[in-house]
Amino acid sequence: MSAAPVLERPAVEPHLDPALAAREDVRPTGRRLGPGRRRRLAWLLGPSVLLGLWTVSSATGLLDPRILSEPWTVVATAGELIADGRLQENLAISAQRAGLGLFFGIVVGAVLALLAGLSRVGEALIDGPVQIKRAIPGLALIPLLILWFGIDETMKVLTITLGVFVPIYLQTHAGLRGIDLRYVELAQTVGLSRAAFIRKVVLPGALPGFFLGLRFAVTGAWVSLVVVEQINATSGIGYMMELARTYGQTNIIVLGLAVYGILGLLSDGAVRFLERKALSWQRTLAG
Amino acid sequence: MAAHPGGLTAVASSGTVRSAVGSSSGTAPATGAGNAVSVRNLIRSFGPKGVLNGVDLDIAPGEFVALLGPSGCGKSTLLRALAGLDHDVRGSGVISVPERVSVVFQDSRLLPWDSVLGNVTLGLREHDADSRARKALAEVGLAGREKSWPHELSGGEQQRVALARSLVREPQLLLADEPFGALDALTRIKMHGLLQDLVAAHRPAVLLVTHDVDEAIALADRIVVLDSGRVATVRTVTPEISTAVDAAGHEALRRDLLADLGVVGTSH
Ligand SMILES: Nc1ncnc2c1ncn2[C@@H]1O[C@H](COP(=O)(O)OP(=O)(O)O)[C@@H](O)[C@H]1O
Ligand SMILES: [Mg+2]
Numbered sequence: 001m002s003a004a005p006v007l008e009r010p011a012v013e014p015h016l017d018p019a020l021a022a023r024e025d026v027r028p029t030g031r032r033l034g035p036g037r038r039r040r041l042a043w044l045l046g047p048s049v050l051l052g053l054w055t056v057s058s059a060t061g062l063l064d065p066r067i068l069s070e071p072w073t074v075v076a077t078a079g080e081l082i083a084d085g086r087l088q089e090n091l092a093i094s095a096q097r098a099g100l101g102l103f104f105g106i107v108v109g110a111v112l113a114l115l116a117g118l119s120r121v122g123e124a125l126i127d128g129p130v131q132i133k134r135a136i137p138g139l140a141l142i143p144l145l146i147l148w149f150g151i152d153e154t155m156k157v158l159t160i161t162l163g164v165f166v167p168i169y170l171q172t173h174a175g176l177r178g179i180d181l182r183y184v185e186l187a188q189t190v191g192l193s194r195a196a197f198i199r200k201v202v203l204p205g206a207l208p209g210f211f212l213g214l215r216f217a218v219t220g221a222w223v224s225l226v227v228v229e230q231i232n233a234t235s236g237i238g239y240m241m242e243l244a245r246t247y248g249q250t251n252i253i254v255l256g257l258a259v260y261g262i263l264g265l266l267s268d269g270a271v272r273f274l275e276r277k278a279l280s281w282q283r284t285l286a287g
Numbered sequence: 288m289a290a291h292p293g294g295l296t297a298v299a300s301s302g303t304v305r306s307a308v309g310s311s312s313g314t315a316p317a318t319g320a321g322n323a324v325s326v327r328n329l330i331r332s333f334g335p336k337g338v339l340n341g342v343d344l345d346i347a348p349g350e351f352v353a354l355l356g357p358s359g360c361g362k363s364t365l366l367r368a369l370a371g372l373d374h375d376v377r378g379s380g381v382i383s384v385p386e387r388v389s390v391v392f393q394d395s396r397l398l399p400w401d402s403v404l405g406n407v408t409l410g411l412r413e414h415d416a417d418s419r420a421r422k423a424l425a426e427v428g429l430a431g432r433e434k435s436w437p438h439e440l441s442g443g444e445q446q447r448v449a450l451a452r453s454l455v456r457e458p459q460l461l462l463a464d465e466p467f468g469a470l471d472a473l474t475r476i477k478m479h480g481l482l483q484d485l486v487a488a489h490r491p492a493v494l495l496v497t498h499d500v501d502e503a504i505a506l507a508d509r510i511v512v513l514d515s516g517r518v519a520t521v522r523t524v525t526p527e528i529s530t531a532v533d534a535a536g537h538e539a540l541r542r543d544l545l546a547d548l549g550v551v552g553t554s555h
Contacts, residue, residue, distance in 0.1 A: 182396055185372050189390040190410030190452070200409060204400035281400045281436050 047265065069251040074258060077251040086240065091259065094225060094236040098263075100157045102221045105164025109217070110210065113169045117176030118202065130169050138163040138220075139227050151232040156225075163224040167216035175209020176202060208282065211275040218267045222260060323348045323460050323492035324369065329380035331364050331373065338364045339378065340516035348459065351486060351493040353507035355500065357548055360513050362496040366390075366464050369494065385459035389452075389491070391466040395445035397437035397452075404433035407452045423455040424448070426488070427481060443474040447481065454489055461491040467502065479505055500544045504537065505529055512547040520547045 051071065057063040058070040065073065081087035112130065115122035142159060149155040179202065187197045229238020237256050244252035324346035331339040338361040346352050356362050367373045368382060370390045397406045407420035424430055427447040429440075437445055446466060453461060466482075467475045483506065486493055497503055503510045504524055512520045522543065528536045545551045 182392070182394070183398060186392075186396045186398075187410070188372065189370055189388070190456070192410045196410065200401070201398065204398070207400070279400075281438070283438055 043269065066250060069254045073251045074255050077255050078258075081252070081255070087255075087259075090235060090237050090240045094229065094238070095263070097153065097156050097228070097236065098160060098221045098225045101160025101224065102164055102217065104157065104161040105217060105221070106168055106214070108161065109165035109168025109213065110172055112165070113172035113176060113206070113210075114198075114202075116169075117173050117206070118198070127173070130166065133162070134166050134170070138166075138224060142228070142231065146232065156228040156233070159228050160221050160224040163220045164217040167220060168210065168213040171209040171213030171216070172206050173209075175206035175212075178209065179205035208279060211271065211279065214275075215268060215271050218271055219264065222264050222267075226260065321348075322346060323350070323385055324494065325381075325383045326365075326369070327381040329365070329368060329378070329382065331361070331368060331376055331378035331380075333376065337516055339368075339380075342380070342513070342516070342518055344511065344518060346460070346492045346494060348492055349490045351495070351506060351508045353503035353510045354494060354496045354513060355498065355503050355510055355544065355548065356513035358498060361516055362498075362513055363464055365513070366462050366494065366496050369460075370462050385492075387456055387458045388460045388462060389454065389456055389458035391446075391449050391453050391461070391463040393465045393468045395437070395442075395449040397445055397448055399437055401437075402433065403429065403435050403437065403440070403448050406437065406448055407455055409452065411455065420451070420455050423451040426454070426485065427451045443470055443478065446470060446478065450482070450485060454485055454491075457489060458491045461486070461493045463493065464496045465498065466495070468497075468499075475502070482506065500541055500548070503544070504540060510544065512544065514547070514549075522547075 054063070054068075055071050058065070058068070063070075069077075078087060112126050116126040116130075117123070138159065141162060142155075145155045145158055149158065183201050183205065184197075187201050192200060225236075226238050229236040230242045233239040233242075237259055241253050241256035244250075244256070322345045324344065326342055326344040329339050329342040329344075330337065342365060344352075344365075354362050354365065364373070364376070368376075368378075368380075369384055370388060371384075372390075397403075398409065401409070403424065404417065404420055407423055408416045411420070413419065421430070421433060424433060427450050429444060429447055429451065432440065432444070437448070440448065446469075449466070467478050470478060479502065495503070495506060506529070507524055510522045510524060511518055512522075514520075522540065524540065525536065527534050528540055531537065542551070
């Protein structure tokens, strides 16, 4: 017999056994169709590639700095703005607006979803108006909100809240309605009180939907923030960028974009982290 | 002791239902006196089609009754009526069941977001719920698995958790709807032994829905065959017959039951 290629199948996945991992003649125990196990910091790969492309095209002159500032200019600008305190100051104000809007939006969206999901009357009263609100672009309400509340913080936080509560409501409500009726029957047979039913069955069952809504909501909060800060503001990252536009300071505009990007990425990561912790009972491809 | 009309408003007007089991009021009606379960003239229909056409059934305290019948004959409909789960089903009749009723379904129906222990204590209000649940889990051979998620257990283990969940409430009536139907043959036999032990220890009245003749013979004191929405035959199982497959009457009973179910010719 000639030496046939060795196709030994190890008893464990090679990555779990250092001795096997070193050998080239050993292949994994089977073809898996799922994406495989999680790798830490893997989410950084995509953004890093983008950053690399930007750096390379700036360095080779492919990208005119008047169109898009070089990464290092943006870093230097960040240094200057941090040194004179403008960046932190504006960032704090922006974060406060987004945070408040997000908080109120989550509370309103979740409470409305529970009311609509748990009672027919609630559903009849709430679902229609929310669907109508959903059909109106959130930013189209800004003129009215300015008329009612002026251009102070209330208007800004309210605009964000209005953008946030809709996805929270929609996804949480969908999650609630998707709860398997078999669990409702079970709750009845073990004699759960209404409060215990909500705590043990409804809330955990709706949690995956809530987190999906939360991810939309966080993204939406930043979008609304940008708009309210560029239309009517005298502070905040958006205002800083708007001011830079009038002076043609591309570097500050790009810095603002980068800050929004980082904030978005961080907040999405935070939501995902919370989601993994809260939904650890789920077995999904996300892992 | 509680009696319910099976979620039917129509029944409520047809008379107050009371059961005599454990009753001290002295107003016990004649029907169902001394029984854990009493069903009189139960009628249930989905749309124009009648599913149960007047079922009468009594189960004594501590008695193990198996309900046999071909698929779709209304076994689950009857069990759900007893469990009070048929809220929107049309019908009439009188049902009385004890206060503490536990249900085991064909699927283990564990909440996927709660631990094994959390699933067993679900709905328990006693302050010692946790320790009782631990004891119940030990009884079904799952000591040490309290913190596991349901999906980390095998199908048989999940069903054992469901048994622990139902027995930790010390039910006077245990309703089980094909609880072993989704398990492999070997696991099923083990579960039969476990269920027998548990029932011997806790002494609830049991109504076990099954389509498995051998399961019915092995477990039940009495076998009720449902046909055309009525109780067609009732057969008693003596302890000798149920314990030994080679006992004298075993094969005959088996043949009779299969005939009741219309599986083989009645010309044996
Ligand atoms: N929710 C329902 N809606 C309509 N028909 C139903 C419903 N539940 C059961 N049925 C019908 O009632 C009959 C009896 O069902 P079931 O009691 O589940 O039978 P089985 O004896 O197999 O448990 C079947 O014909 C079934 O199609
Ligand atoms: Mg059934």
